[in-house]
Amino acid sequence: TRRLVGQGCGKLILFGEHAVVWGQPAIVAGLPRGATALVRMAEKASLSIVNGRTGAVHAEVEPKADGSPLEQAYQAMLDILELEGPIGVHVTIDVPIGAGLGSSAAMSVAAARALTQFVGKPMATTEVEAIVARTESIFHGNPSGIDQAAALGGGIFQYTRGTPASIEALWVEPVSVVVTETGPAPSTASLVEGVGRFHDAHPKIASRIDELVGEVVADARTALAKGDWGTVGELMNVNHGLLVSMGVSTPGLDRACHIARAAGALGAKLTGAGGGGCMFALAPESPDEVVRALQEAGFDAFEITIP
Ligand code: MEV
Structure with a gap:
């Protein structure tokens, strides 16, 4: 069976959370750990999330347009990529989950990256970005986009929301x-x-x-x-x-x-x-x-x- 992997970074907002939603700049670091997704043919379409720090299964869902946020997010990913069938996505998350370190954006980026490879034709970064923008709004309402920017690229940068958002890389000693x-x-x-x-x-x-x-x-x-x-x-x-x-x-x-x-x-x-x-x-x-x-x-x- 084909197995495809994708990764997304967790993040640490160093300065400026919340005010960033109101237009102020913030400084964020993409972390070397985050989420890794594996896609493979399964018995039925399912998304499972494992806490990589404890080994415990955090969630296991099927795609569902009117379901929980996670079920909706998985459905949205499949819809955007026009994927059907018993596609299993298995995500391991290596940062505390739902605790401010960007686990949801890291999960979405990792899953989207693995799934876009599964489509069988090269996909542009913008398609991964479109998927993650959609899933992050399912999870968080009207987010500034800072988590997703960190999950996609890593590094330390100053972020200001906007269309497009402004991202300025900063050089900081480790x-x-x-x-x-x-x-x-x-x-x-x-x-x-x-x-x-x-x-x-x-x-x-x-x-x-x-x-x-x-x-x-x-x-x-x-x-x-x-x-x-x-x-x-x-x-x-x-x-x-x-x-x-x-x-x-x-x-x-x-x-x-x-x-x-x-x-x-x-x-x-x-x-x-x-x-x-x-x-x-x-x-x-x-x-x-x-x-x-x-x-x-x-x-x-x-x-x-x-x-
Ligand atoms: C959440 O990681 C950061 C907040 O500023 C929300 C956002 O930017 O969307 C609290």
Whole structure:
């Protein structure tokens, strides 16, 4: 049987989540881990997702136009590629799932890449992009597109939404960060809606906060380019505070940030949509100490190098 594989990167938003939905720039890193998809003829059309960190089956669905988001997403992929028949897609995800590290975009990119090869004629990147734009809107409503841009290309870049989005690659020295999940997270769509309600209730304050995030991003870009990690860390702390004021942090995220800073991290912030999910800490000199402190407090922390 033919087996075809595709890959997509997970992502770490270094600066600017949420404000990016409102037009501000953000800085994101595509991670060397994410999702790998394998396509093969099966007994029936099915999409299975395995958590590569635990080996557990996360989900197994059939394509269904009016089904769950995952069933709809799989149906949309097959429809866009005009594929029919008992096509099995098996995806392994190597980042925490649904926790702000871009697992859904990585899954969609990996599956779309594997499926486009299955069609038997070379497909342009734009077709993979069209599939992932569709599945990401099924999962997240009206996303900025930042997750999908990172999942497709990796690397560190500044992203500003628009038609087309602006993507500027940044050159940053490889740096070690510590990541931990802090608890279950509601959907990105509901968190983005919550920030929307904050904008409705306090339009002036919310737009000033967004502008401040934009300034943090501009300064962070300069500091990242210089490898000025002390400044990068301070700006992470400021960005976390601004996210707190938007209402997307949780006691668990705040606690993990405080533990990491106390253990020597230069800075720490939530990453992704928040409401739970992941935080990361910058500790280029002493990542082990930060991992240990978080683990002692019961967090499943791990170190990752932003390449
Ligand atoms: C989610 O990874 C990032 C958010 O800014 C939403 C988006 O950009 O679509 C919270």
